[in-house]
Amino acid sequence: MFSVRIHGRGGQGTVTAAELLSVAAFREGRHAQAFPTFGSERTGAPVVAFCRLGNAPIRLREPITRPDALIVQDPTLLHQVNLFAGLGADGYVLLNTSRDIAELGLEDLAASLRPERLACVPATELAREHLGRPLPNAALLGGFAALTGEVTIDSVVAVVRERFRGPAGERNAAAAYATHDHVLERMESRSDA
Amino acid sequence: MAVQELKFYQTGTFVVGNRLLDPDQRSVQARTGRSNSLTSGHRACQGCGEALGARYVLDAAMRATDGKLVAVNSTGCLEVFSTPYPESSWQLPWLHSLFGNGPAVAAGVAAALRARGRDDIRVVGQAGDGGTVDIGFGCLSGMFERNDDVLFVCYDNQGYMNTGVQRSGATPPAARTANTKALGPEPGNVFGQGKYVPGIAMAHEIPYVATGTVADLRDLEAKVERAMDFRGARYLHVFVPCPLGWAAPAAITIELARLAKESGIFPVLEAERGEVTAVSKIRRQVPVEDYLRPQGRYAHLFGDPGRPDIVERLQALADRNIARYGLTEADEVP
């Protein structure tokens, strides 16, 4: 089973991101479960959402304490919340940021992970570019697909289009593609280096 | 042959002489085919104004709806005295649930009838003042606000009578009840409290609001009939003396109701969507004292030395009602 933990703030679509990821996996014939940390609705408060992906029915319902992958939607959470708790050496980390690891002060984290499993991507900027709004959730799923291969970009885009009808769906899909490609390029250039 | 039009004032309701009227001019109560929705054998006190009021209202409603009526009843005197297991005095479909939920239950019945394509069947909800003004108030306001197709009737005897005559939000100032006794510097119920639910109903701007008494049978019947012309939330507030709770002789229930109206203590009116459309004028105004004296619950206001100051304040309340609703303004020569 593959466990994903997504960190964001209320209003950024963190919960939706987890849901969409679960639907994308479902589309591929896998079992998936998504749920948020629950609370009263409050914009701006830290939010965590979880997604489990597996090939058998998922029986657990507890929060994910040992994630296989982390998606950090909001970089202002870094150093405020212990985002990386429980992450193992083989974990994946996808950070939404236009800065690099050194600027973020995350060298120690980077050293503890496999380099091809850590990616920074300016998803908010890409979302602004394609969507006109700084909503990076769908975009980041594209990045996730590239980084982990747990779902395909095609599945991500299909569910994004289904969830956000019409032009919004297209734009979110474009942002997802862009983020996917960005991550893929970085991974290729790293492996080339 | 010369014809002289006569008006009978003996009882003020034109009840006398029913047998001289054409059948279709008679009150519902005077008709042989009346539904007798609340039939005899119930356990109400002698002289119970509520039993009278309920029969008047429901028979009129049954006539207006051609017998297609369901009644919902909150807990209270009416419900208790009419359904002593294993018997029931009700001759129409009748549901009692709880004390505080009459209006909500009635709303549910109306919704069900509508969902099942039977909104030709109408719904009357009924409760005493406790179930309407106090514990049922939230549900009542909800029913008004949703404009549910229910006629809700409050039989107001101004206290929790079934449980031993305690004060309610409808108990008038200075009245003695079991928990507002004639003790201390302010004997009886305090001034400055209480709710006027007909006014609150009007504030909800529901299609129809009316007040009536058991002394004005025709007026009451006409109002029920009129209420049934409307769809949506309607409210009828009926003044019903309680001989036991008011410590008044059983024989003067109707007289007390008439005095309440004629003194201005209880305005009789109609309103639609928040605007008063008609008032029943005071025919011959009487001082409030005439209304208060026969009732033991006001005994502490009289005697030696009595409380003439309180009587004065009650008169002032009556005068305010008269002024507010134009109860003595003559608009035609009677």
Place this chain on the structure above:
Amino acid sequence: MLEQIEGSQAVARAVARCRPEVIAAYPISPQTHIVEGLSDLVRTGELAGCEYLMVESEFGALSACIGASGAGARTYTATSSQGLLFMAEALFNASGLGLPIVMTVANRAIGAPINIWNDHSDAMSMRDSGWIQLYAESNQEAVDLHLQAFRLAEQLSVPVMVCMDGFVLTHAFEPVDVPEAKDVERFLPAFEPRQILDPAEPVTIGAMVGPEAFTEVKYLMHAKQVQALDAIPAIAAAFEEQLGRRAGGLVRPYRVDGADTVVVGLGSMLGTLEEVADQLQADGEQVGVLGIKCFRPWPREEVRAALAGARRVVVVEKAFAVGAGGIVGQNTRLALQGLPIEVYDVVAGLGGRPVTVASVRELLGRVLAGEIDPMRMHFLDLDTALVERELDRSGATDRPGPHAENMLRDLGTVASNPA
């Protein structure tokens, strides 16, 4: 059709396919998505012939259902926690009147202190209300139980509550197959009311009953619930036959055969308990799980039969009887009377604290090692140090302040300083 959807939405669709005629519901976290979903379905016409009442309170909601059911309509409502308590009077009224209302309870803790997260204290507080209580393990089962609930309620003229863990199930996205309308129609025929307010045949419903007959009326209520012990498995069997999957029933044993230790639980924690059982079995421990699907009526015989072979029974429950002990634990001990079985009462998951595989494993390890006293109620994951600090604090001053706020401050959840 199998879809990846939110539990609440699945339940809303399932309820809609049961064709209720009147829905009256008041929103409360975490049930809100269910009633919002149903409102949408009524508006779009997908749920036709249904009146949706926007009531002013939970008390109003169930009261409206009582009226609607009395008038012969299939009716539904949903609530949680404080809302369930607010309609408490009406709960007893509905069961006393024998009205087949179905209600979803999205289980949530009861305050004070106010807490919107999952536990079973709400439904447990109403276990004597005369309502049948069914507990769903997953969103699939929640959907399936609603279909069964309507059929059960209408067959027996008893109201039924379907319990599903608030947030944990209601807000989880997972694969659910909501039965098609035609399949629901086949499984759940039109409602034939036992009593109905009908001008053509007037009846009086809700009369007062005095000492001369009240006992007999209540006896019949009890007898009817006991009848449910037969009806529930029969309906579950019919469901399996028609819809092709198992759901509901009275109890669900998991690897109980040959188990000398069985863990008993209700609701969504069963998935976790089964995972723990599998892990322990892989380590050679004979541990099984008994899921209680129907808590009221209490399936005493079935529980006894399922647990008879065990030496230890560990009851894990998300509520307890304050000042007295376990609730499910008490009922379980009753079922096991006379058998040489050690029963342990464990309270877990209160106020939304997750019941984790790690904690349950550790607990069972200690049970198996004889470190847990079966005569005392045990609180899983209790922060003993926190409690002890608070008790010290309370003992040290005349006006120590409220426990809740003090402990939150201690935990750093609340930043303010005491004066």
